[in-house]
Amino acid sequence: MACRWSACHERRIQQHGGVAVNPLPAQTLSCEVLVIGAGPAGLSAAKAAASGGAQVLVLDDNPLSGGQIWRGGPFADLPAAATALQRAVAALPNIRVLQSAKVVGILEAKTLLVEADSGALHIRWQTLILCTGARERLLPFPGWTLPGVTGAGGLQALIKGGLPVRGQRIVIAGSGPLLFAVAATARKAGARVLLVAERVSLARVSSFARKLPLWPSKLVQALQLRDTAYRTSSTVLSAQGQGQVQSVTVQQGSRTVHLECDRVAVGYGLVPNVSLAQALGCSIAPTGDVDAIHVDAHQATSMPGIFAAGECTGIGGCERALAQGSIAGLAAIGQTHKARPFEKDRAYWSAFAAHANTCFALDEGLKKLPQADTLVCRCEDVSHGTLQHYSSWTEAKIPSRCGMGACQGKVCGTAAQFLYGWQSPEARLPFATARIATLAAEADPLSAGPD
Structure with missing residues (x-):
């Protein structure tokens, strides 16, 4: 796919808000393997x-x-495995890591347009490994757009980044083992966790727990993270407040509970980030109830020279991601014969992932949470009632502008896929918000080596 900004590249001066923008030439970085x-x-x-x-x-x-x-x-408390791997990568002279660098578009075959703090970059690669991870699945319910309501994983990320929550009353809800970790993070930061509301039943949670001895480290982790505020068969029905969330209504089994709180964090698992892979032509296939990048035994995608590893190939957890990454890295340099130990790890942790995904699978009842006036696309203020009149994403997009806001359909597209069965929207250029100077950088970039 060629970049669609050829006209921009031909202009040396762009006007934005009445101010002339003089783009600097993009720098080219070349590498053998791009991750x-x-x-x-x-x-x-x-x-x-x-x-x-x-x-x-x-x-x-x-x-x-x-x-x-x-x-x-x-406020991040990284495990020893994380710091050890980060140090090992930093110590290797033939690895360069660029942080705060986002892929904006595809210029030509094996060349990406990237925006970094230093400006526009043209990245040329021989072999590509996609490790684009996953994002949280947010499902709409009345009041979910109130300030103070976030995703469960989103709250954890905010706290790690320094968000003060000491003394705040927090309700955490949704489904999956992540809820325990979020509650532990919030408590460590001084918050009062009033409730950890797990959507699935006690029977399904018990089924999950009974097999944990097959993965002893996960059993230990579960015992360490157990929480007295944890309740099964519990769902946040709505959030209330004037300018800020002040309370939630929770269905707990057969009874309805009203809790006053300062924050609400609701997340229903993760969804693989596949948009860049789709744009590059890689095959996408259903994995459980989500779409993921299709890979073979060597983590190779359907496109020659492109591999993928981690949550973008299906939600499987940190341990599986580590094994997949090692296999992909070795395959990228033609050394698949060294991957056998990692293949065993991958199989071991893939079994755990399959067990967890089965036990915490979403049910059809969640589709009844949004009311007619509940926003599904909060960027463009498009309600559930409006979208119910359409039969596909494309049909809804033109008249309602659903998915045309800042998130580019990442949040509402995922929700619409679950609520209405619509196919998620394909990524459109640019893939991320970018400075005008990035889009207007010269087509003939400055050449530079990998370091």
Whole structure:
């Protein structure tokens, strides 16, 4: 796919708000192996690829490496495995990591347009490893757009980044083991966790727990994170407040409970980030109830020279991502024979992921949460009642502008796929918000080596 900004590249001066923008020439960086994403999968892929002497470039849109699960910040408490891997990657002279660098578009075959703090970059690669991770699945309910209401994982990221929550009353809800980790993070930061509301039944949670001895480290983790505020068969029905969330209504089994609170965090699992893979022509296939990048035994996608690892290939957790990353990195340099130990780890943790995904699968009852006036697309203020009149994403998009806001359909597209069965929207250029100077950078960039 060629970039659609050829006209922009031909202009040396762009006008924006009455101010002349003089774009600097884009710099070109070339590498043998390009890894997109510096989470567990990306870091392990970079380390493995560099072990064969390849020049590796890692791009990540966060200011610190680690991805979502190993997110750094003033209050982050990273596990030893995270710091050890980060140090190992930093010590290798043939790996370069660019933080706060986001892919904006595809210029031509094996060349990406990237925006970094230093300006526009043209990244040329020989082999590509996609480790684009996942995002939280947010499902709309009355009041979910009130200030103070976030995703469960979103709250955890905010606290790690320094959000003060000491003394605040917090309700955490949704589904999946992540809820325990979020509650632990909030409590450690001084918050009062009033309730951890798990959507699925006690029977399904018990089914999940009974098999945990097959993965002893997960059993230990579950015992360490157990929470007295945890309740099964519980769902946040609505949030209320004037300018800020002040209370929630929760269905707990057969009874309805009203809780006054300062924050609400609701998340229903994760969804793989596949938009860049789609734009590059990689096959996408259903994995459970989500779409993920299709890969073979060597983590190769359907496109030659492109591999993928981690949550973008299906939600499977940190341990599986590490194994997949190592396999992808070795395959990228033609050393698949060294991947056998990691293949065993991948199978072991894939079994755990399949068990967890089965036990915490979403049910049809969640589709009844939004009311007619509940916003589904909050960027463009499009309600559930409006979208119910359409039969597809394309049909709804033109008259309602659903998905045409800042998130580019990432939030509402995921919700619409679950609520209405619509196919998620394909990524459109630019893939991320970008400075005009990035889009207007010269078509003939300055050439530079990998370092």
